[in-house]
Amino acid sequence: MNLVSCSVVSNHEVSAGNFLITLQVPRSFARPQPGQFVHLRVGEDIEPLLRRPYSLEGFTERGALRAVRVYFSVVGRGSGVLARQEKGTKLDLIGPLGIGFTPRPRRVPILVAGGRGVAPLLFLSRRLRERKRPYVFLFGARSRTDLYGVREIRGGRLHLATDDGSIGYEGSVLDLLEREWTGARHTPLTAEIFTCGPHGLLHAISDFARERGIRCEASLEGPMACGVGACRGCPVPLLPGPDSGRYPAMCVEGPVMDATIVDWARLP
Amino acid sequence: MKPSLEVRIAGLTLRNPVLVASGIIGYGREYERLVDLERIGGIVTKTVTLHARAGNPPPRICETPSGMLNSIGIENPGLQGFLEQKVPILRELPCAAIVSVEGEDVGEFCELVRGVDGSGAAHAIEVNISCPNVGPHGLRYSTDAGMAREVMNAIRPLTRLPLIAKLTPNVTRIAEIAQACEDCGADAVSLVNTFIGMAVDARARRPILGTVLGGLSGPAIKPLALAKLWETVQAVDIPVVGMGGIARPIDAVEFLLTGATAVEVGTAMFANPALPEDCVGAIEQAVAALPSAHVEDLIGALEVPEGRGVIRAGKAARREAGRHAS
Incomplete structure (x- = not known):
């Protein structure tokens, strides 16, 4: 983890309100793991005051050039400022931060993405492909235009779901997961789940996993102040259990956590 | 001249x-790769309470225009955990370590001061009688001069370490509380802690913070903090440590000019971890321009037209009251 300056290589609106920004980082920026995030200062001004945590969509290294990619939606002041940053603009970021996904050997990874939560899972799927590991990718969104990065998903088995039925299964990606689980006869010893998306979806997926004893890692999202575990501003509530007397900090014990111990009902 | x-x-x-x-930076370790502690005066630790605290339910933070609300609730390992886990870190710090403590009653304040004094790792103790996020306890002690006195009187005999009383701005007259602390042996006061604030999500019809109320910090509060500082430096003779909304290096110079002997940098560090070092640079530049080249001549050097901005709770008022009494 380091504070590094970075410059905008490109910043495109890939669909309405959704952007992909590529930031060149110096060599002192360590190679990130899928699921890790950067704490990005979106502009030079005092306003907005805080950095924004973004999971990485990808990391590229060509010769001496290193770059990180962030896929983000314009949802508030920070992302609004970031969307306007043009090629060549200098920003800075702290990273890579947090805990990423940790696939276990000899189990089929089932990646379950909801909407823009696809970003860290695209990163993970590329890593799995590089390692020639088969995987299953289940991707749900509101409509086909929100299915960012679908063409990039190679080396795995892909199933799509849309709320409006514009492509793939009409309905929730949770239904796809249920079908996949029974249809392919996975068991907790042969497969595990990696997921990112709206917390309501993650809640449902973690219930699915807990009921069946499936290992399930989810990437959480929330506001952060320091990003390095000092300020304790990003607590994750846990279900009753051996660890429930404390609040892990999402920034250092996450953002990827065991989904089955998170108390989603108390997580905003 | 340097x-x-x-x-x-x-x-x-x-x-x-x-x-x-x-x-802001815990006990120093969390930020060791982001800030050069050799270049700054010191750090004030995360507040230590007698018993470990899990902190408040989420959400604990909310960004506001040029500011931030927090209701962390002093998540900390408690005195025992502090002594075991954090003291070894503090011993290695290349700058002053000021340990912040907060008790729920006078007895707890005493135990904390004894414990921290005995650890040998603190250069001073900041007595946090002003946290807005731990129920009525903290604010009770620094919104009531009588209770502030009670705490200071009880802990003063327990340590020779400098005691810095940290004050809340959520009072009508901060100077009265500062004077009470001074009378009871505080070596300095530090101010301001956060202003009580609230944020509302209109669409969800809910308060944004899990605890409804929180403490506001960040550049939004700087003018408010400067006013409280100004009021206080006119009222006491002990050093005043100023803070509240420092976000640009020159802000630190503004606090010194207003009369702060030292400054504390907080929230804006989350965006710019180098801010404390940058503040040192700005002060250095301002001091270099003085004939004496000494920071003492910057402190309180604000040029105020005669008779303007005088606050009645000032030293003069107190001396006058003293004369009447005698």
Whole structure:
């Protein structure tokens, strides 16, 4: 983890309100793991005051050039400022931060993405492909235009779901997961789940996993102040259990956590 | 002439007047790769309470225009955990370590001061009688001069370490509380803690913070903090540590000019971890321009037209009251 300056290589609106920004980082920026995030200062001004945590969509290294990619939606002041940053603009970021996904050997990874939560899972799927590991990718969104990065998903088995039925299964990606689980006869010893998306979806997926004893890692999202575990501003509530007397900090014990111990009902 | 930035708060000598405020960088380790502690005066630790605290339910933070609300609730390992886990870290710090403590009653304050004093790792103790996020306890002690007195009187005999009373701005007259602390043996006061604030999500019809109310910090509060500082420096003779909304290096100079002996940098560090070092740079530049090249001549050097901005709770008022009494 380091504070590094970075410059905008490109910043495109890939669909309405959704952007992909590529930031060149110096060599002192360590190679990130899928699921890790950067704490990005979106502009030079005092306003907005805080950095924004973004999971990485990808990391590229060509010769001496290193770059990180962030896929983000314009949802508030920070992302609004970031969307306007043009090629060549200098920003800075702290990273890579947090805990990423940790696939276990000899189990089929089932990646379950909801909407823009696809970003860290695209990163993970590329890593799995590089390692020639088969995987299953289940991707749900509101409509086909929100299915960012679908063409990039190679080396795995892909199933799509849309709320409006514009492509793939009409309905929730949770239904796809249920079908996949029974249809392919996975068991907790042969497969595990990696997921990112709206917390309501993650809640449902973690219930699915807990009921069946499936290992399930989810990437959480929330506001952060320091990003390095000092300020304790990003607590994750846990279900009753051996660890429930404390609040892990999402920034250092996450953002990827065991989904089955998170108390989603108390997580905003 | 090389500018001299050294300041003293009772027995504590700081290489320069820039500190990191409590609750910002934990106990130093979390930020060791982001801030060069050798270049700043010191850090104030996350507040230590007698018993471990899990902190408040989420959400604990909310960004506001040029500011931030928090209701962390002093998540900390408690005195025992502090002594075991954090003291070894503090011993290695290349700057002053000021340990912040908060008790739920006078007895707890005493145990904490004894414990921290005995650890040998603290250069001073910041007595947090002003946290807005732990129920009525903290604010009770710093909104009531009588209770502030009670705490200070009880802990003063327990340590020779400098005691810095941290005050809340959520009072009508902060100077009265500062004077009470001074009377009861505080070596300095530090101010301001956060202003009580609230944020509302209109669409969800809910307060944004899990605890409804929180403490506002960040550049939004700087003018408010400067006013409280101004009021206080006119009322007491002990050093005043100023903080509240420092976000640009020159802000630190503004606090010194207004009369702060040292400053604490807080929330804006989340965006710019180098801010404390940058503040040292700005102070150095301001001091270099003085004939004496000494920071003492910057502190309180604000040029105020005669008779303007005088606050009645000032030293003069107190002396006058003293004369009447005698």
